[in-house]
Amino acid sequence: MTRVLHVLDHSLPLHSGYTFRTRAILKAQQAAGIEVRGVTGMRHAAEGPASEDIDGLAFRRTPGAASGPVGLREWREIGALARTVEQIAREWRPDVIHAHSPALCGMAAARAARALDLPLVYEIRAFWEDAAVGNGTSRDGSVKYRLTRELENRAIAASDAVVTICQGLRGDLMTRGVAAEKITVMPNGVDLTLFGAPPPRDEGLARDLDIGEGPVIGFIGSFYDYEGLDDLIDAMPALVRSHPEARLLLVGGGPMEAALKARSEASSAAHAIRFTGRVPHSEVERYYSLCQVMAYPRKRSRLTDLVTPLKPLEAMVQGRIVAASDVGGHRELVTDGLTGVLFPADDPVACAARLAALLDSRAYWDAMRQAGQAHVAAYHDWARNIHRYQDIYQVLVGAAHRGRTRAAA
Missing domain, CATH: 3.40.50.2000 (Glycogen Phosphorylase B;)
Structure with a gap:
């Protein structure tokens, strides 16, 4: 049975489009026979224990809060989340690490995946620099905008496979030079x-x-x-x-x-x-x-x-x-x-x-x-679409196994 560790910005019990998509993915994967766990970064704002089960899903939290000027604060967040991911992965031994945007999660997961020689999937639900402009918390072309975009590009480069929620995001990634065969579209879905x-x-x-x-x-x-x-x-x-x-x-x-x-x-x-x-x-x-x-x-x-x-x-x-x-x-x-x-x-x-x-x-x-x-x-039914994830995981796990076999020979 495949084990997948999901790296998340935040999760249930918070309510948002982000947490509802996460719940739908993890529940559908469970139903398909995949073992799943989630780990959240410092921006998960809900009070609660370091480890908790919610709606049959297990989550681990990253403790503390990052401080410092813009850039250094985010770098500290990445480091703290990476340490939590690595700790859980050493205990639970997943087959795949699956990080979900924003890029802070992708970069943290990339550090842990490299340290543990595990395949990494990075899922982009939106470009967060554009979301910040839409929410009025950033300006197009600002230092924050460019920094977020550069972190996104680095997370993409460090991943073994990229998932996006729609063709619009896929097309934009291809203009950045990301190979089409590296990208899978997993449409927004509904748990019917x-x-x-x-x-x-x-x-x-x-x-x-x-x-x-x-x-x-x-x-x-x-x-x-x-x-x-x-x-x-x-x-x-x-x-x-x-x-x-x-x-x-x-x-x-x-x-x-x-x-x-x-x-x-x-x-x-x-x-x-x-x-x-x-x-x-x-x-x-x-x-x-x-x-x-x-x-x-x-x-x-x-x-x-x-x-x-x-x-x-x-x-x-x-x-x-x-x-x-x-x-x-x-x-x-x-x-x-x-x-x-x-x-x-x-x-x-x-x-x-x-x-x-x-x-x-x-x-x-x-x-x-x-x-x-x-x-x-x-x-857009998660019960149907979830099989696209399984296809990605099987390819990555198989490639990782072959690589380890060659290295040991």
């Missing part, structure tokens, strides 16, 4: 065992929110600038003129929350927009139940053109109609007119027109829902 039948409308919650009878366009997630929620708010006056009962439900929070609320209050469609704030993950399905359409109006940027999000796939599984901007990450997930609809990015007028046309075309909604669910089941 977590989803039952789409929930019925929660009438009590609808009354509490004074949401009316619909139609309801929803967004559930983090309020970052790149998500384009300002464009969605700006689209509402035109949409309400053609569909007076339409409502917009914004569930979540984040850096743009105050600005978005102010924008909504100044809108002529303020009466049609509802903010709920953040809600517990266990309550999310209740809010999905109120929405007929889930909207993802991401702005066009390097981040959104290269990276595929997870939320549209979850919405399809929930039997919701997906309306999304035509950035590259969405075009990999949504076939316009079949599994959802696309509208021009950064254009509230076009967004309103597309949503209005969608609300006028309800006769096609059942077919669109079925097509979306079938698409996820065929291409």
